[in-house]
Amino acid sequence: MFLLPLLLVVFIGAQFGGTSETRLGVVAPPGxxxxxxxxxxxxxxxxxxxxxxxxAASLRDDIDRGLLSAGVVVPDGYDEALRSVGPxxxxxxxxxxxxxxxLEALVAGAVGRxxxxxxxxxxxxxxxxxxxxxxxxxxxxxxxxxxxxxxxAEQLGSDELQQEFGGLGQFDLGASTQLxxxxxxxxxxxxxxLIQTRQYGVARRMLSTSTPMSVIVVGQGxxxxxxxxxxxxxxxxxxxxxxxxxxxxxxxxGVVLLLFCxxxxxxxxxxxSTLRNxxxxxxxxLGLGLGAxxxxxxxxxxxxxxxxxxxxxxxxxxxxxxxxxxxIVRRDGTLADVLTEVGVLAGMAVTLLALGSLTLQxxxxx
Amino acid sequence: MAKLLIGTAPVLSCEGLQKSYGDxxxxxxxxxxxxxxxxxxxxxxxxxxxxxTISMIAGLLRPDAGSITVAGERxxxxxxxxKGAVGLVPxxxxxxxxxxxxxxxxxxxxxxxxxxxxxxxRTDEVLEVIGLTDRAGDRAGEFSGGMKRxxxxxxxxxxxxxxxxxxxxxxxxxxxxxxxxLESVEQLSGEGLAVLYTTHYMEEAERLCRxxxxxxxGRLIAEGTRRELVATLGEQDLVRxxxxxxxxxxxxxxxGVEGVxxxxxxxxxxxxxxxxxxSRLASLLGAVAEQGATVTGVEVREPDLxxxxxHLTGKALRH
Numbered sequence: 001m002f003l004l005p006l007l008l009v010v011f012i013g014a015q016f017g018g019t020s021e022t023r024l025g026v027v028a029p030p031g032x033x034x035x036x037x038x039x040x041x042x043x044x045x046x047x048x049x050x051x052x053x054x055x056a057a058s059l060r061d062d063i064d065r066g067l068l069s070a071g072v073v074v075p076d077g078y079d080e081a082l083r084s085v086g087p088x089x090x091x092x093x094x095x096x097x098x099x100x101x102x103l104e105a106l107v108a109g110a111v112g113r114x115x116x117x118x119x120x121x122x123x124x125x126x127x128x129x130x131x132x133x134x135x136x137x138x139x140x141x142x143x144x145x146x147x148x149x150x151x152x153a154e155q156l157g158s159d160e161l162q163q164e165f166g167g168l169g170q171f172d173l174g175a176s177t178q179l180x181x182x183x184x185x186x187x188x189x190x191x192x193x194l195i196q197t198r199q200y201g202v203a204r205r206m207l208s209t210s211t212p213m214s215v216i217v218v219g220q221g222x223x224x225x226x227x228x229x230x231x232x233x234x235x236x237x238x239x240x241x242x243x244x245x246x247x248x249x250x251x252x253x254g255v256v257l258l259l260f261c262x263x264x265x266x267x268x269x270x271x272x273s274t275l276r277n278x279x280x281x282x283x284x285x286l287g288l289g290l291g292a293x294x295x296x297x298x299x300x301x302x303x304x305x306x307x308x309x310x311x312x313x314x315x316x317x318x319x320x321x322x323x324x325x326x327x328i329v330r331r332d333g334t335l336a337d338v339l340t341e342v343g344v345l346a347g348m349a350v351t352l353l354a355l356g357s358l359t360l361q362x363x364x365x366x
Numbered sequence: 367m368a369k370l371l372i373g374t375a376p377v378l379s380c381e382g383l384q385k386s387y388g389d390x391x392x393x394x395x396x397x398x399x400x401x402x403x404x405x406x407x408x409x410x411x412x413x414x415x416x417x418x419t420i421s422m423i424a425g426l427l428r429p430d431a432g433s434i435t436v437a438g439e440r441x442x443x444x445x446x447x448x449k450g451a452v453g454l455v456p457x458x459x460x461x462x463x464x465x466x467x468x469x470x471x472x473x474x475x476x477x478x479x480x481x482x483x484x485x486x487x488r489t490d491e492v493l494e495v496i497g498l499t500d501r502a503g504d505r506a507g508e509f510s511g512g513m514k515r516x517x518x519x520x521x522x523x524x525x526x527x528x529x530x531x532x533x534x535x536x537x538x539x540x541x542x543x544x545x546x547x548l549e550s551v552e553q554l555s556g557e558g559l560a561v562l563y564t565t566h567y568m569e570e571a572e573r574l575c576r577x578x579x580x581x582x583x584g585r586l587i588a589e590g591t592r593r594e595l596v597a598t599l600g601e602q603d604l605v606r607x608x609x610x611x612x613x614x615x616x617x618x619x620x621x622g623v624e625g626v627x628x629x630x631x632x633x634x635x636x637x638x639x640x641x642x643x644x645s646r647l648a649s650l651l652g653a654v655a656e657q658g659a660t661v662t663g664v665e666v667r668e669p670d671l672x673x674x675x676x677h678l679t680g681k682a683l684r685h
Contacts, residue, residue, distance in 0.1 A: 200462065200463070201459065204426065204460065205460035206477055207425075208425060208426055210447070210479055210525075365426065
């Protein structure tokens, strides 16, 4: 319960989070002006980091090992060939995947833009009986005056989601969902300890002491609450320190977490006072913990659910807590912005605590 | 120095106790008193209602009818003062196996409301009494059965109760530990502690208890000192005849002998309760011989609690 949550935060962050860049290796002749311009253009593209290589063999080796998404080999005399409008071959090396295909198109575009004046000069020279190199110089001079043809891209259907998750740190999403999953799960597994206390006869013996039943029940519930709280605080602090996760407004986050811990503790109390043995508790805790987490948006964000599923998910405390954490973490919400979620979580906590306490009292005095 | 406080106001007084589970009566009209320094035995087979009676006296169950007073306080599940006067030692070990002996004592001491420093002192005293001082820091789960039993008893003594309830404290205990437990109970009783002791071991009840109540099917069917209980059988002797042959026919023949009050069969043994066994033994042997059976062994002795129980309920105590 200490290592696994952080490992999952890292895993989710690595898979889905943040702004990881695609690495493109480039072998280019040193001091070649056009090759340098090509590298600069590729490096300036969003999401692409250019890595220089000394030779094509090591470039291919890194692509083979998956360290690079693709590579470009710019031949010696690249600049001179462009100037003299001579034949030239730029080699693109990639793996057979979508990323390499996208990169190939980008590289071809950049090289094409560098070759375009020369191609234009060749076309013109065919009709004017002039030196293509001279015509290329003319083409380069007028290039900036030619009206640019601009292509803009429009993506359908993802604007809302992009807005929702845009600006999140790499680990922010994973941290808040795993926080709720593990806090709830840990509190449910805590029910096994309560069952053991019953099985040992210790709980019944407690009732024979002068300590009132109400104090014993509060103590049992409080124990489970503390377990949940320790788990929650651990994930918050560790993820903030290790992964710089931004937890938003401390007051709002604190209130939501306290209430979620109370719901988790009350559910643990209920399980602990109704189930017969700890192996039964283990099975139910795992099923209920993971099931509620999956339904409540702690495995797949609620925003990706169909409307019907999103409505059904509201029977889980996870859905309300995830909704509140989304408001706090993604949209810089304050306590005032999550009052509805806080109210629902408080209602769930009170109801489940009352139910758990009554069940425990009945179990102990039976 | 042992103090005998018998004769003063009772520590425990219960009257007309009744408890049913659904339609099944578990305890019916049970009542008795226990004086300070007295060990009172509750003798009965499993399922007789002993544990239900104890649970009501310890405040774990609310009786359907009747009253319980402990150290002058009315007992109920919410009566903190009355509960503070009772030390319960349940039949099943009620300890945390993962905690040490000291931690178990400290945990329950806090539940009994003992403050930190007095609890530390009292824990040391109790560890001494139960002979676990050297093992105070060891996990209870690593203890032998006898040591666990002693720790179980120690928890009941922590808060210096006026009444100690011991529910079958020697079940599953080796003879040495059993003897140590019985000696501890004798010592505690000698120090003025009232003890309610349930058992189905007749010899324990005879050794420890000044007065004994016999319960069966939820009812208290007899109560008194051992002598008083045995006297209910009259001035009779118990004759056991080991028979080779038809034991049932032999028992029927014995029942017809003058002075024989009852003749029962236990496997190949005929058990006769009779007056003047010394002068009528020959008649008894003759009656058996007339049935064609041979007597291979004879035992004549005074009846004990086992025989009282057999006489009162028609069944053996250890069933």
